[in-house]
Structure formats: structure tokens, C-alpha cells
Amino acid sequence: MTYRRPTFRHPNLPKNDLGYTKRDYEGGISTLCAGCGHDSISNAIIQACYEMALEPHKVAKMSGIGCSSKTPAYFLGKSHGFNSVHGRMPSIATGANLANRDLTYIGVSGDGDTASIGMGQFAHVIRRNIDMTYIVMNNGCYGLTKGQDSATADRGSKSKKGAPNPFESIDLCELAIQLGAGFVARSFSGDKQQLVPLLKAALAHKGFSLIDVISPCVTFNNPDTSTKSYQYVRDHSEATATFDFIPLRMEITTTYDKGTTTPITMHDGSIINLYKSDDSVDVTSRRAAIDALEEHREQNQILTGILYISEEMRDTHEILQTCDTPLNTLTEEDLCPGSTTLAAIVDQYR
Amino acid sequence: MEPTDTNNPEYFHRVIDCQYGCPAHTRVPEYIRLIANKRYDDAYMINWESNVFPGILGRVCDRPCEPVCRRGRVEKNAVAICRLKRVCADNKGDIRDRLPKIPEEKNGRKIALIGGGPASLTVASDLMPLGYEVDLFDDQEAAGGFIRSQVPSFRLPQKVLDEEVNYILDMGVKTHFSTYISSMKEFLEKDYDAVFVGTGAPRGKDLMLPGREEGEAFIHVGINWLASVQYRHVEKIAKKTLVIGGGNTAMDCCRTAKRLGGNDVAVIIRGSQEKMKASPWEIEDTLHEDIPILEYLSPLEYVIEDGKLTGMLFEHAKGSPKEGEEPVLIPCNEVLLAIGQDNAFPWIEQDIGITFDDKGRPDINAKTFQSTLEKVFFGGDAAFGAQNIITAVAHGHEAALSIHLFLEGKDVNQRPIPASDLAGQKLGYHDWIYHSEVHEEQRHEVPMQPKVKSIKDRLLEVELGFDKQVGLKEALRCINCDIQTVFYRDKCIECDACVDICPTTCINFLANGDEEDLRSRLAIPANVLWEPLYVSDLLPTGRVMVKDENVCLHCGLCAERCPTAAWEMEKYTYKIAKAGQK
Ligand SMILES: Cc1cc2nc3c(=O)[nH]c(=O)nc-3n(C[C@H](O)[C@H](O)[C@H](O)COP(=O)(O)OP(=O)(O)OC[C@H]3O[C@@H](n4cnc5c(N)ncnc54)[C@H](O)[C@@H]3O)c2cc1C
Ligand SMILES: Cc1ncc(C[n+]2csc(CCOP(=O)(O)OP(=O)(O)O)c2C)c(N)n1
Ligand code: SF4
Ligand code: SF4
Ligand code: SF4
Ligand code: SF4
Ligand SMILES: [Mg+2]
Numbered sequence: 001m002t003y004r005r006p007t008f009r010h011p012n013l014p015k016n017d018l019g020y021t022k023r024d025y026e027g028g029i030s031t032l033c034a035g036c037g038h039d040s041i042s043n044a045i046i047q048a049c050y051e052m053a054l055e056p057h058k059v060a061k062m063s064g065i066g067c068s069s070k071t072p073a074y075f076l077g078k079s080h081g082f083n084s085v086h087g088r089m090p091s092i093a094t095g096a097n098l099a100n101r102d103l104t105y106i107g108v109s110g111d112g113d114t115a116s117i118g119m120g121q122f123a124h125v126i127r128r129n130i131d132m133t134y135i136v137m138n139n140g141c142y143g144l145t146k147g148q149d150s151a152t153a154d155r156g157s158k159s160k161k162g163a164p165n166p167f168e169s170i171d172l173c174e175l176a177i178q179l180g181a182g183f184v185a186r187s188f189s190g191d192k193q194q195l196v197p198l199l200k201a202a203l204a205h206k207g208f209s210l211i212d213v214i215s216p217c218v219t220f221n222n223p224d225t226s227t228k229s230y231q232y233v234r235d236h237s238e239a240t241a242t243f244d245f246i247p248l249r250m251e252i253t254t255t256y257d258k259g260t261t262t263p264i265t266m267h268d269g270s271i272i273n274l275y276k277s278d279d280s281v282d283v284t285s286r287r288a289a290i291d292a293l294e295e296h297r298e299q300n301q302i303l304t305g306i307l308y309i310s311e312e313m314r315d316t317h318e319i320l321q322t323c324d325t326p327l328n329t330l331t332e333e334d335l336c337p338g339s340t341t342l343a344a345i346v347d348q349y350r
Numbered sequence: 351m352e353p354t355d356t357n358n359p360e361y362f363h364r365v366i367d368c369q370y371g372c373p374a375h376t377r378v379p380e381y382i383r384l385i386a387n388k389r390y391d392d393a394y395m396i397n398w399e400s401n402v403f404p405g406i407l408g409r410v411c412d413r414p415c416e417p418v419c420r421r422g423r424v425e426k427n428a429v430a431i432c433r434l435k436r437v438c439a440d441n442k443g444d445i446r447d448r449l450p451k452i453p454e455e456k457n458g459r460k461i462a463l464i465g466g467g468p469a470s471l472t473v474a475s476d477l478m479p480l481g482y483e484v485d486l487f488d489d490q491e492a493a494g495g496f497i498r499s500q501v502p503s504f505r506l507p508q509k510v511l512d513e514e515v516n517y518i519l520d521m522g523v524k525t526h527f528s529t530y531i532s533s534m535k536e537f538l539e540k541d542y543d544a545v546f547v548g549t550g551a552p553r554g555k556d557l558m559l560p561g562r563e564e565g566e567a568f569i570h571v572g573i574n575w576l577a578s579v580q581y582r583h584v585e586k587i588a589k590k591t592l593v594i595g596g597g598n599t600a601m602d603c604c605r606t607a608k609r610l611g612g613n614d615v616a617v618i619i620r621g622s623q624e625k626m627k628a629s630p631w632e633i634e635d636t637l638h639e640d641i642p643i644l645e646y647l648s649p650l651e652y653v654i655e656d657g658k659l660t661g662m663l664f665e666h667a668k669g670s671p672k673e674g675e676e677p678v679l680i681p682c683n684e685v686l687l688a689i690g691q692d693n694a695f696p697w698i699e700q701d702i703g704i705t706f707d708d709k710g711r712p713d714i715n716a717k718t719f720q721s722t723l724e725k726v727f728f729g730g731d732a733a734f735g736a737q738n739i740i741t742a743v744a745h746g747h748e749a750a751l752s753i754h755l756f757l758e759g760k761d762v763n764q765r766p767i768p769a770s771d772l773a774g775q776k777l778g779y780h781d782w783i784y785h786s787e788v789h790e791e792q793r794h795e796v797p798m799q800p801k802v803k804s805i806k807d808r809l810l811e812v813e814l815g816f817d818k819q820v821g822l823k824e825a826l827r828c829i830n831c832d833i834q835t836v837f838y839r840d841k842c843i844e845c846d847a848c849v850d851i852c853p854t855t856c857i858n859f860l861a862n863g864d865e866e867d868l869r870s871r872l873a874i875p876a877n878v879l880w881e882p883l884y885v886s887d888l889l890p891t892g893r894v895m896v897k898d899e900n901v902c903l904h905c906g907l908c909a910e911r912c913p914t915a916a917w918e919m920e921k922y923t924y925k926i927a928k929a930g931q932k
Contacts, residue, residue, distance in 0.1 A: 003780050006788035006903055008424045010855045010874045034779075035845045035913025043850040190844060218845070218913045230843050234891065 005029045017053040025050045027077040031070070037189030037215030037230075038068050038137045042075040044192050045106065045135070048199035049076060052247065060096055060103045064089040064118060067144045068110035068137035068215070076106075087118025090125035090134075094316075097130050100326040101317050104203060105132035112142040115151040115170045122172075126179040126208050131315040133202045134210045136172055137189070139217035140228035147220025158225035173307050174293050176210045177286055182313040183209035184289070186304045188233050189216065194304065197245040201306070204247065206267035207315040214302065227302075238296065239305040241280040246271045266311055274306070283308055351865050353887040353894075356836070359770040362922040364882050365899050366831045368415035368431055373744035375926050376400040378415060378431055379832040383784065385438055386825040388818070391445055393438035398445075400926070402472050402518070402743050403497075405510045408436030409813065410501055412629065412738035420831050423878070424854065424901050427793035429828045430816075437821035439510070450479035452521045457481030459757050462542040464488075464531050467495020468739045469730025470548035471518045472746025473753070478521040480754065480930040485542070486523050489530035491581075493519060495550055496731075497739060499577040500599075502606050503809045534698040544725045544753045547712075548742070551693040551731035557594065561652030561659075565685075568659035569652060572603045572688035579606055579808070587612045588683035592662055594618050594649060595688035596626040601636045603686040608639055609808035616680075617643045620667050635812065638798075639805055646670030650677055652685065659683055691736045711735065718762040719749040727752055747928055754929035766927040772920040775833060779910065782919060784833050786906040789826040830904045834922045837895055839886045841916035844893075848908035848917055849873075854901040857908060862894045872898055 013021040025046045030039050049059065056078035063069035065086035072081045080103065084092040093107050114122050114136050125134070140153040149157075152172065153165045176184045183205040187195040195213065202209035214233050216222045222229045227236075248269040262274040264284070274283065281292040281303070289308040296303040325334075337345075354361060364370050368378040377396050384393035397404035411432050419428035459482050463470035466488030474484045492498060493515050497506070519525060531537050538545065554571035556562075562569060568588075572595070578584040591612040593604040596619035607615040617636070619626060622645050626633060636643065647664035654660070661681040666672040693711065698704055703723040705713045712721050712728055719727045729745030731737060752762045775783045797814040798804070804812045816824060849857045855874045862868070868883060869876040876883060876898040886895040909917040925931075 004787060005851070005907065006853045006905055007790060008788065008853060008901075008903060010901055011423060012874050012877070013855070014874070030851075033913070034911045035843070035847045037845065039850050039911075040846045043846070190846060192846065216845070230845060 003029065016050055018055065020050065020053070020056075022046060022050045024056060024078065025076055027072070027074040030074045032067055032074075033219045035218040036067065036143075037139065037213075037217070038071050039074070040189040040192065041135065041137055041195070041213050041215055042071045044189075044195045044199055046075045047192070047196050048203065051196070052200055052203055054104055054203070058103055059106060061106050061108065062089050062093040062096065062132075063108040064110070064113035065144070066110035066113045066142070067217075068139075069108060069113055070144075071137070072106075072108055087113055087116070087121060089113065090118065090121035090130075093132050094125060094128065094130050097132060097316065098322075099328040101131070101322070102326050105130070106203075107132050107134040109134065109136050110143070111136060111138040111140060111150045111152040111172075115172060119151075123175075123179055126176055126181045126210070128316050129180065129182065129207045129313055129319065131207055131317070132209070133199070133205075134208065135199075136210070136212045137215040138172070138212050138228070139215050139221055140226065141217055141221040143217045143220060147217065154227040157227040158223065159221040160219075160223055171293060171297070172212050173210065174290055177289055177308045180313070181210050181308070182207045182310045183306075184308040185210070185306045186212045186214070186302070188214045188237060188304060190230055190234065191304075194239065197243070198306065200247065201243075201245045201266070201270075201272055204245070204266050204268055204270045205309075205311075207313050233302060236300060237302040237304050240283055240292065240303060240307060241305060242275045243306060244273045246273065264309060264311060272306070272309070281307075284310065286310075351862065351868060351883065351885045351894075354882070354884050356884075359768050359924060361882065362772075362834050363768075363770070363924045365834060365902075366922065366924070367418045367420050368429075368831070369924065371415045371418040372400070373414065373741045374400045374747065375744075375924065376415075377832070377923070377925070379828055379830050380923070381438060382429070382431070382434055382825045382828040383830070385434055385821055386785065388822075390438045390441040391443055391448070394442040394445055395448055397435055397438065398449075401740060402475055402746075403468060403514045403739065404435050405439035405514050406497060406506060407740060408432060408434075408439045409510070410497075410506050411435070411740055414740070420901065421827060421829055424829075424903065425792075430793055430796070430824050433796050433816055434821060434825055436815045437818070437825075440815055441818060441821075446517070449517055449521075450475075452478050453481045455481065456483050459483070459543045460485070461544045461546065461753060462487065462537070462540065463546045463548060464537070465495060465547065465549035465730070465732065466490065466493035466525070466527075467548055467550050467730055467742060468497060469732070469742035469746045469749070470495070470546060471515065472743045473546050473548070473729070473750045474521065474523045475518045476747060476750035476929045477753065478518075478523065484523045485526065487526045487529050487531055489528065491527055493525065493527070495548070496573075499580050500573055500602070502576065502602050503580070504605070504609065504804065504807075504812050505602070507809070507811050530697075532697050534704070535702050538702065538726075542725075543757055544727065546749055546753065547721075547726065547728045547732050548730045548746070549693075549695075549732045551691040551736040553692045553694040554687065555690045555692065557649065557687050557689060559649060559651055561654045564654045564657065565652045565659045568683060569685045570687065572599050572686045573691065575686055576602060576606060579610065584610070586610045589613050590682045591615045591684045591686065592618055592680060592682040593686045593688055595690070596621070596628060596643075597688060597690070598628045598632050599691075600686075600688035601628045601632040603688050604641050605636060605639055606808060607686065608641060608805050612684075615641055617641060618647050618649070618664065618680075619643060619645055620648050621646065622669060639801060644680075646673075647678070653679065659685065691731075693732050693735060717748070717765070718752045719745060720752055720756070720762055724756070747926065750929040751927060768927055769923075769925045769931075771923045772834065772836065773923070775906075775919045775921055776909075782906055784830050784919075784921065785826070786830070786833075786904070786919070788829060788903050788905050789823075791823055791827060793827065794820050794824045831902075832922050833904045833906070833919050835884075835897065835902060835904070835908060836918045836920045837884065837886055837897070838916050838918065839889060839895065841914040842889060842895065843914055843916075844889055844891055845913060847911040847913065851907045851911040853905065853907070854903055856897050856899070856902045858896045858898075859889070859891075859893045860896060861892070862888070868896055869898075872896060874898075876900060
């Protein structure tokens, strides 16, 4: 009987710019079901943070309730974390981000946690453009409570229980674009080759970014009749365009053909190179992005990749014009102008 | 790459590094697990079937298995495989009734073994149970060959040697001791159905330099001197003795000398200590006994004064910081030469059909051990030069198989394929028949006799061996490399769970390529080239599964996390084909 992961690692484990190995970004051993898509996403997060050379102690993981919301226990074991109440992760993240703008915020939620109980909170965290990466581990069901259809389950999709879902589904990406998110993407837990660079780009994006990751629930929602199953997603997905994420520190060595490549410079100086083909979507246009989502939906296709990106938007702190110093480090001395100044201010109103 | 053919018995065998590396292919992980279960008799018998001398080898084996042990690649030190062998030998009960039964009725074939070392004894242990009559000839007073005459008692007590040699002689081997065979031509007239030559590499090399003849009484060939000590013809040596040479024989010579009054014994080597031929643990033991090893000295002359040896003159050899300086005189009164051995066959005539190469070695088929005279087989050090006990045993098994095939009128080149089997280990979600948890303890040190005590008595065994408790802890360090990860491609849904959980990043799903390309594209490039890649057939996404076997911990987590049981943990049993076995 084991339920311990050995601490031995490959002797040639590479190191990132900070001198850390991937092991420094791992968490505890997962207690999710074997084969759960959420575990793959956890590992993609580990890989992305390792490759981005984030300092683990400068990351905060926020989550709500659900199998998905349990995953922060399984990655970034040396980072901060807050496992909050069902559907309330956005408000906790908002508070934390306002108090300390120096951390990188990774929000982890489920489709139930976001599109049902947390829908109101989701809308407002986007509106305010909190600087965070919001990851929905989307399995179309309430995994933790034994697989009831969720609000992202497609109409007609059949889970293990076998009854087709009678209700319309919510497309979180479309909604986020409408609500003004500056970085919206969709991916699949079974495609790390796409997911890892998406995560890196989202982490580099300043302001709110959403990645809706379809993540099969192997236990309750993985029959081929479910539109969130491994088989269905593999057979029905199509990417907007291929892209490369080039982090700030990396030297650009390849030259790109201007006609087919759109470089997008991000807030921190990293670059996303989008490669266009004839039928690729213009992901820098909100309208085109929403059209593309609708068109693919009509054709029973799942559109993946970067769906919409805009580097023009201002995050909450910029909107509110807060000071550069994190608010939680301001002392009484910084905050209280002193009785003379106060008296002078009061005098103005006499 | 083509999908891996796991039906080839050698594929999974290669993954069991220790077993594959053991010349006799001892089922190491199986006996180590039995030790962990305190089943010492069973562990002993697993050893005995393959290596015939577990108690002896558990002390003095050359251990080719340890440098290749997988554990030594995931952390600093290999499993103490050899010491564990001793644990089962030391703690077993009387196992005599578990040895093969010898048929009363013989099969009518008679074979002769010339030389009574481990190679010949192995042939006897394989052929006696098949009803052969076996005659053994040796010029010594007892069987064991070099293990008896050379390996010092402080490393191998005589009691242990006698016990395991007698298991074989008691099968009814007819022994002819103190009998030197001086003519093969005459010997062949005796009408044996087959003859096995296991006479070892008995000639120690001499070092002819000025002063050699005058100094005869003070200069000894190491292996002859060690034999004289073992047979009590020599009981002391000069206080100032030099041992020339850097192999294991030199280590035995100097440590024996230290015990016979050679307080100031020193070892002289031509190169550096790092490049010495002796096994690391033998060098360690030598240094532990405060015997200096002097590097980069090349002998020039034995210095004789008034008919007595007073020193030896050395040149500073290549690589020495003093290279080019005046030669140095090191005072000494006796010298032991341990600079290598040759096999020599002055007793085999050139015109009887056994041909030799230009180095005087017999022409032997490396697989069948048959010589150019079809009924004569060679093995052990006599075959390809001085090696070690476990290699002699391995040769013995192969030669016995050849003799048996030959006498049954079959083609000796048609070797039966090894017996192999895969057995599932699953009990429940996280439960396995084997102990899958990886213990992270470091290798245990073997306790030793206090130095002051041991160097006074050449018969006192230096190493004390692990006790049962330490043996158990050391046994749990083994990561069960025979419990194979077997991939069932048709079940895989490519969910990545195995990739994510694997602690040592063994598993990859990627586009196929040739071996070099695949090795370079794995998440961690597979640059231990002698470790195989396990490649699946194409998966639905067009990729293949590629597992680098190099540092797999056999922890079973991939199988535990796989939702479809596409990975199974299965115990691979591999047994070499032996004479008479189906
Ligand atoms: C000092 C020393 C220490 C060693 N220590 C180790 C060790 O720790 N571990 C290890 O694995 N190996 C060790 N070895 C090597 C090991 O002893 C040999 O490799 C091994 O014994 C070879 O076995 P064998 O059966 O080929 O022949 P041997 O053991 O050499 O036996 C051959 C026998 O044949 C006899 N013989 C030879 N010619 C004739 C003839 N014409 N007629 C009759 N009898 C004859 C010899 O006297 C001898 O008894 C050591 C060797 C030496 C010299
Ligand atoms: C306030 C509140 N209401 C209901 C629940 C019960 N509950 C726990 S998890 C969950 C749904 C989780 O679904 P999702 O967010 O999709 O996570 P998954 O398990 O599918 O990853 C519900 C309804 C709860 N814990 N708290
Ligand atoms: S119930 Fe579903 S979502 Fe929850 S751990 Fe199991 S497979 Fe994953
Ligand atoms: S860990 Fe055990 S099974 Fe693996 S090579 Fe070492 S001794 Fe053999
Ligand atoms: S048994 Fe499986 S999980 Fe464990 S190290 Fe080997 S491949 Fe990895
Ligand atoms: S865990 Fe099983 S199903 Fe998933 S990728 Fe690995 S072998 Fe395939
Ligand atoms: Mg869900």
C-alpha cells in the first residue's frame, strides 16, 4: 500500500533561471480520481511557473470549492493559498490583490464554482479587471458532489447517468469577452503543448485573464456521449491560430514572416507571435472573437487557443490610481499625514 | 522507432540491471524481497540456483551488479546486493534437503573435470542431478581452486568455503586430489565422454629486473606466496615488505603481509590510485588498515647487499609530479609481485586437436565453451584469462549445458531460450503484492572487527556482515526492478495522468522518431544509452508512448493513477537455460 510519492527525482532535472527545478513548484500528492483532467492542469501550472521562473513565495493560489478548487494543494506547495467558500474565490482574490499588488494571483475554480454559485462574483472580477489568472477547470459537472450536470454542460450532452442535459449552456469565454476581459483563452487538459504556453501568456498578461480548460471528469462525465469527454474533445476541437510565447528574458532568434505573423507585445515586454492561416480568427477583435465562438458552436466545434487578447486595458490598481507600494506594507507613518497637515486640510473646509 | 517487442525475453531482463549485469543472472530483486520477508532459506536457494556459492559470493564476489544497480542512479549508492547475499547465507537453516536429488541410477555417461575451482564445481552441480558420473582432478589437497588457495581467510573463512564446496562434492563427485594432470594426450585415453578444463589462470607473472636471481629467496610471486600462506607453509614476512601491483591480488598480498609481521608493508603502483585495477572496496579496506599506496613508481632494480635484499629502486613514472627526477630507493627486505596472471597449458599437447591463439589461449566458442576438440570444453579463468568467481560459475553453467546437449547428440549452438514469465501484482487501487513504497534510507555500512584485533589474526574475518535488522532495512532500499511497468496501448486514453505522477519523469507521449531523435526529445533527454526505451505502437492522437527505463523507481504510481489500467505492474521472472531444464 502506497500513497506517498517518492522524493527521488530524475538526476538530470533541469534548473530554471532562479536555479529551481520543477520539484520546487510541486505540491502534495493528488487525492483526485486517477485520470482526472484537473491533475493534468495542475501539472501544466507547475510547468508554466517553473518555465516562467516565478518565485514560489511570490505567488498566491486562490480557489473556491470543488474537485478543481482542491487542486491548489497539489501544486506550488511553497506558495500562498486561500481555499475559500463555494463561488467566492473572486472576492477573496480581489481583496488580496488590493492589499498586495506584488503577488502573482492564480485563481482556480470549477464550472460549478464559477458558472453556477459564483456567477455574480465572476462577472464583477472581470469588470474590475483584477490582475489575476483565472483558471476554470471545466468538466461540465459538479464532480465533487457526484457529477450533476453543471451550467456549462452542453444541451443534449449525456454524462454517465445517461440523461441528456435539457438546458442551454453558458460559454464562460464568450461572457468574459463581453464583460471586458483582456485575455481570454480556451484549452484542453489533455493538450499540454497548447496549455502550458497559454498559461505562461496569461501569467504575463497584466489584468484579468481567463483560461477555460476543458477537463474531463473521468468518474462521472467521460462517456463518449458527453461533450466534455476525452474522446469528444479530441474529435471536435480546433485552434484559433498557433502561437509562440516568448518571455521577456529570452532572446528572439527566429525571424518571422510579417505577412503571416502578428506579434503582440505584452505589458512586461514578452511577445506573443500569432501565426495566421487563411481561416484563422482575428483574436485582437472582440467582435470577431465572439463571432468565431458562435460559428464554431453552430458546427459543434470547440474553439481553442487564444480567443481574445488586448494589451490596452488598465487593471484595477491603475483604474483606482493606487500607489505602487502594496497597501499591506504601508505603515501608520505612511498613511497618517500628521496632526499639522490634517489641521491644515480641515482648515480648508472651514 | 518500432514498437518494443516485449516478447523478446531479453527486453525486460535488461531492465533488471543487477540480474542482467550478473554473469550468472542471479534473480537479485527476488532474493532481496525474500530477505525482507525473513525467508532466508528461500532467498538462499534463489541464489544457489544461479550462483552456486551464495555464502562465498556474499563475501568476496566482484559484484559487477552493484555499479549498474538502478538505485545508484537515483541516489548516491547502489543497494548492498553482495552483503545481502551474505545475510541469507548467514541466517539460513539446513538447506541440504532442498538441493537437487541425485539419481541412484546413472545415465551411463562419464565426464572428467580438470581443476577443482568454481567453474568445475558448477559443471558438477548441474550434471550430477542428471545422472552423470563426474570425476574431478585437482593438484591441490582439497577442492575450491583459487578460492581456497588465494582468497585470504580474513575475507572468507574456511568454514563457509567448505560448506558450499561440500554441497557439491556430496552429490557423489569422485575426487582425485593432489593429482596434477601433466598430459592431456594421455588423459584423453581414459575414455571420458566429455572433459571440462577448469584449471584457472595459475601462473603469476614474474618481474625480471637486475637483482632478481640473487634476490630469489626474498622475492615472491604473489599468488604462490598467498597459497603458501593458506597452506601454512609460510607464517611470517619481513617488517619492511613491498607489494608491486595495483590489482586485487596486491590488496590481498599486502593485507596478508600486515597480518604476518609486515608492519611497514607498502603497495607500489605505476599509475594513480584512481586508476587502480583493484575493486574500490578492496582499496578502501587496505587504506583502512593503514597500508600506504605509493603512486607513480616504476620498478628498476632489486637492490641486493651481501646476498640480501635491502631495497628496490624506482623511477618516477609518467604523470608523477617528480617525473624526470633521480630514481628513488625504497628500503625493503621482501617483495611480493602481484602484476597479473596468465593461463598456461604446458600440459596440453599441440597435436591433439586443441588449437591455441598466438597468446597461448585456447580457441573456444564464447557461447558454447567448446574447444576445437569437440568433447573438450573450457571454462572459468582457463577459458579467456583471469576474471572472477561469478564469471567462472556462469561459464560452468553454459559449459554444462553444452556438454549435456553434446552428449544427447544435439547441436550445442542451438541453446534453449531462457524461461520467462510476467505475473500481475495488483491487489487493490493502491495495493500491490510487492512492497511498492520507495524507502529513502542511505546505504548501510557493514560493521567490521576492530582493526587492532583483526590485523593480529589472519584467520579472523574482518567484515561482520549485516545483522537481520540492518539486512531488512538494506533490503527495503531495493526498488524491485523486476516488477515491470507493462503498457497496454489499446487501453490508454492519453489523459497524461501517468506522465504527471511519475516522480522521475520516465513517461512521455510524443511524435515518433528514430532512437537518437526520440532520446533527445524526451522531457528529460535519455542519455544513458545502455538503458532501453520502451516504445508503444501509435496511439489515437498519432503519438507514441516512450518510457525511458533508466531511472524508473518501479513505484507503481503510474499504474495507480491510470484510470484504464493501461499500465500494469507485472513481475518478470527470467531464468537462464540450464542443463536438463525444460
Ligand atoms: C589473490 C586472489 C584473490 C582473488 N580474490 C577474488 C575475489 O575476492 N573475488 C572473486 O570473485 N575472485 C577473486 N579472485 C579470482 C578467482 O579466484 C578466480 O577467478 C576463480 O577462482 C577462477 O575459477 P576457476 O574455476 O576458473 O579456476 P581456479 O579457481 O583457478 O581453480 C583451478 C584449479 O585447477 C588446478 N589446476 C590447474 N592446472 C591443473 C592441472 N594441470 N591438473 C590439476 N589441477 C590443476 C589449480 O591448482 C586450481 O586449484 C582472486 C584471485 C586471486 C589470485
Ligand atoms: C454554499 C455551498 N453550496 C453547495 C455546496 C456543495 N458543492 C460542493 S462542490 C459543488 C460543485 C462543484 O462543482 P465544480 O466547481 O464544477 O467542481 P468540480 O468538482 O466539478 O471540479 C457543490 C455544489 C457547497 N460546498 N457550498
Ligand atoms: S469526481 Fe471527477 S472531477 Fe472529481 S476528482 Fe474525480 S474525476 Fe476529477
Ligand atoms: S534496485 Fe534492486 S532490483 Fe534494481 S538494480 Fe538495484 S538491486 Fe537490482
Ligand atoms: S513505476 Fe511508473 S511512476 Fe513509478 S517511476 Fe516507474 S514509470 Fe514512473
Ligand atoms: S494514465 Fe493511463 S490512460 Fe492516462 S495516459 Fe497514462 S497510460 Fe494512458
Ligand atoms: Mg465541475
